[in-house]
Amino acid sequence: xxxxxxxxxxxxxxxxxxxxxxxxxxxxxxxxxxxxxxxxxxxxxxxxxxxxxxxxxxxxxxxxxxxxxxxxxxxxxxxxxxxxxxxxxxxxxxxxxxxxxxxxxxxxxxxxxxxxxxxxxxxxxxxxxxxxxxxxxxxxxxxxxxxxxxxxxxxxxxxxxxxxxxxxxxxxxxxxxxxxxxxxxxxxxxxxxxxxxxxxxxxxxxxxxxxxxxxxxxxx
Numbered sequence: 555x556x557x558x559x560x561x562x563x564x565x566x567x568x569x570x571x572x573x574x575x576x577x578x579x580x581x582x583x584x585x586x587x588x589x590x591x592x593x594x595x596x597x598x599x600x601x602x603x604x605x606x607x608x609x610x611x612x613x614x615x616x617x618x619x620x621x622x623x624x625x626x627x628x629x630x631x632x633x634x635x636x637x638x639x640x641x642x643x644x645x646x647x648x649x650x651x652x653x654x655x656x657x658x659x660x661x662x663x664x665x666x667x668x669x670x671x672x673x674x675x676x677x678x679x680x681x682x683x684x685x686x687x688x689x690x691x692x693x694x695x696x697x698x699x700x701x702x703x704x705x706x707x708x709x710x711x712x713x714x715x716x717x718x719x720x721x722x723x724x725x726x727x728x729x730x731x732x733x734x735x736x737x738x739x740x741x742x743x744x745x746x747x748x749x750x751x752x753x754x755x756x757x758x759x760x761x762x763x764x765x766x767x768x769x770x771x772x773x774x
Contacts, residue, residue, distance in 0.1 A: 555717045559726050562697045568733055570685045570741035575675060581741075582673040583685045583734070585692050589666050591703050596666040597639035597659050599703060609702035609709055610695055646672065651679070653688075668696070684743075684751030689734035690727055690759050697726075724760045731756035 566587045573580055589596050599605045606613045615623035617633065623644070624630035631645035631652075643656040653674035660667050672688050674680060679687070698709050717723045735752035739745050 555713055556722050557697065557717075557726060559722070559729050562700065563693065563726070563729055563733060565700075566693065566696060566733075568689065568737040570734075570737045570743075572676075572741055572743075575673065579676040580673055581676055581680060581685065582671050583689050583692070583737075584669065584671045585689070585696060586667060586669040587696055587700075588662060589668060589700065589703055591666055593659050593661050593666040594639050596668060596703070599699065600657060600659070600668070601638070601642065607708070609698045651677075668699075670696070682751065683755045684734070684748060685738050686731045686734040686752050686755040686759075689737075690730045690755065693730040693733075694726075718759075719761060727759035728756050731759065 566585050569584045571582045571584065573582070591599075599609065601617055603613055603617055610625070611628055612626040613623055614626075615621055615630070617623060619633055619636040621633050622630065623633065629646045629648040631647045633642060633644045634654075635641060635643035635656075639659055641656075641658050643654065646653045646655050651674075653672060656671040656673070658669045660669070670692060672692065674688070698714065702709055718727070731752045734755075735748050738748040738752070
């Protein structure tokens with residue numbers, strides 16, 4: 555597998571927003587991109603227990619308002635909003651921490667746009683790794699979604715894991731991390747601080763962890 559990195563990463567618009575949530579400093583990463591399908595099909599791919607594993611991960615639970623879900627080996631949580639075929643939101647619980655996802659689908663120029671926002675309270679983890687800790691994972695996910703929607707074939711998860719260790723895969727991690735670094739700076743964060751955090755995160759995703767630093771994994 556070889557991915558056109560410039561094309562797939564360039565199709566995504568990224569932003570970082572800093573604000574207060576429940577009286578605590580918080581930050582949200584947002585990705586938005588256009589898919590060559592209609593909103594109903596995109597909604598179904600994002601919310602169907604049968605289709606989610608074809609581009610992301612196997613999922614269990616009740617995928618409805620108030621239902622609980624669990625992604626295999628990853629996050630779980632509770633669905634807190636659901637308005638088909640336009641909007642859903644859920645808690646994102648992983649590694650003892652809780653963050654929140656909000657996903658919207660809208661029609662645009664005969665296609666469908668997905669906007670995904672992932673919000674977290676700012677803690678030591680964020681200060682160490684920044685938005686790329688979830689952003690790179692979501693870049694991988696939305697790329698997998700595009701491959702699935704464009705071919706109709708389920709992604710080969712073993713092949714995808716192997717690809718992450720290739721030169722093409724590592725270049726993807728680096729370019730994604732740099733894109734999130736730029737979005738972090740645009741949000742008002744000091745450029746040097748943003749680079750330190752993105753460098754740490756990119757190293758982990760590339761399989762090159764520096765000694766003595768905890769893993770940035772956040773479940774995306």
